[in-house]
Amino acid sequence: MALALSKNSNRGTVGLDLDGAFIAAVQTSSDGVTRAASVELAPGVISDGEVTDVTALTEALRDFFKAEALPRRVRLGIGNQQIVVRQMEIPKIDDDKERAAAVRFQASEAIAMPLDEVVLDHQVVGEGVSPEGSGRLRVVVVAARESMIARVVEAVRGAGLRPEGIDLNAFALVRTLAVPSDSTETARVFCHLGGVTNLAIAVGTSCLFTRPLSTEWDSDDGNVAAALAEEIRMSIDFYMAQPEARWVGEIVLSGPGSRRAGLTEELGSLIEVPVTVAEPLGRLHTDKFPLHEDPHRYTVAAGLALGSSS
Numbered sequence: 001m002a003l004a005l006s007k008n009s010n011r012g013t014v015g016l017d018l019d020g021a022f023i024a025a026v027q028t029s030s031d032g033v034t035r036a037a038s039v040e041l042a043p044g045v046i047s048d049g050e051v052t053d054v055t056a057l058t059e060a061l062r063d064f065f066k067a068e069a070l071p072r073r074v075r076l077g078i079g080n081q082q083i084v085v086r087q088m089e090i091p092k093i094d095d096d097k098e099r100a101a102a103v104r105f106q107a108s109e110a111i112a113m114p115l116d117e118v119v120l121d122h123q124v125v126g127e128g129v130s131p132e133g134s135g136r137l138r139v140v141v142v143a144a145r146e147s148m149i150a151r152v153v154e155a156v157r158g159a160g161l162r163p164e165g166i167d168l169n170a171f172a173l174v175r176t177l178a179v180p181s182d183s184t185e186t187a188r189v190f191c192h193l194g195g196v197t198n199l200a201i202a203v204g205t206s207c208l209f210t211r212p213l214s215t216e217w218d219s220d221d222g223n224v225a226a227a228l229a230e231e232i233r234m235s236i237d238f239y240m241a242q243p244e245a246r247w248v249g250e251i252v253l254s255g256p257g258s259r260r261a262g263l264t265e266e267l268g269s270l271i272e273v274p275v276t277v278a279e280p281l282g283r284l285h286t287d288k289f290p291l292h293e294d295p296h297r298y299t300v301a302a303g304l305a306l307g308s309s310s
Contacts, residue, residue: 020195032285172303193257
């Protein structure tokens with residue numbers, strides 16, 4: 001699911017992760033990763049996942065894409081406090097327009113933001129039957145504040161780039177790392193430790209819950225693992241209260257912070273759920289991946305690039 005911006009061809013599209021600490025771009029094909037490049041980003045340009053200095057980001061993007069000779073079509077990712085993701089049940093409706101109207105009507109009560117200030121999208125993730133015997137749909141609804149998106153798009157277009165769509169970083173993360181599920185599979189928690197600590201809970205390739213976390217994984221504070229464990233536990237509890245939630249069987253870490261010494265072991269002992277570090281590019285072939293680049297920077301960008309063909 002993505003927030004569409006145009007209907008252009010996806011040839012030459014790159015996934016562009018505006019991490020905050022750095023910018024990362026990935027281009028993929030059926031053979032896997034074909035190009036990857038990143039550059040450090042000055043502090044304060046992006047804060048807590050939101051663009052705070054449009055001009056500085058525009059200049060950074062312009063210089064980066066020129067230096068790397070990257071394609072100008074980009075697929076963007078967002079992940080911050082200006083995004084709400086909720087699961088809802090609605091009557092089974094086959095017509096797309098009628099279903100979207102029903103989702104919007106119900107979202108007005110489930111989402112604590114004025115709907116005239118957000119971009120709204122939804123995806124059907126399951127079907128069921130009510131006690132009365134009528135068909136029901138389970139949908140994941142995404143609401144993103146329009147003003148926040150506008151700043152991202154302004155910076156990108158100002159750099160001469162052509163944004164083709166906006167996806168949630170959490171969805172891109174799951175797209176890179178998850179594998180298709182069977183009907184009995186447990187849920188997995190994906191925790192990406194980058195410029196924003198971003199959490200997603202998915203069953204197979206379907207992301208059912210996401211939120212940014214406040215824990216700064218790169219802090220010198222010795223309580224990082226404890227603080228992160230508490231936020232993960234709270235997120236799992238919230239997810240488990242949703243309809244037809246699956247038991248969480250694994251926590252998967254990704255991003256630059258996933259290599260923090262001792263973090264995996266500490267989290268595992270605190271949460272009592274197996275904790276692993278993901279292969280940063282999932283099942284993608286990496287024969288053409290630059291040897292001098294850190295692959296842990298590219299998990300989200302790769303998922304955004306994969307989304308250009310979905």
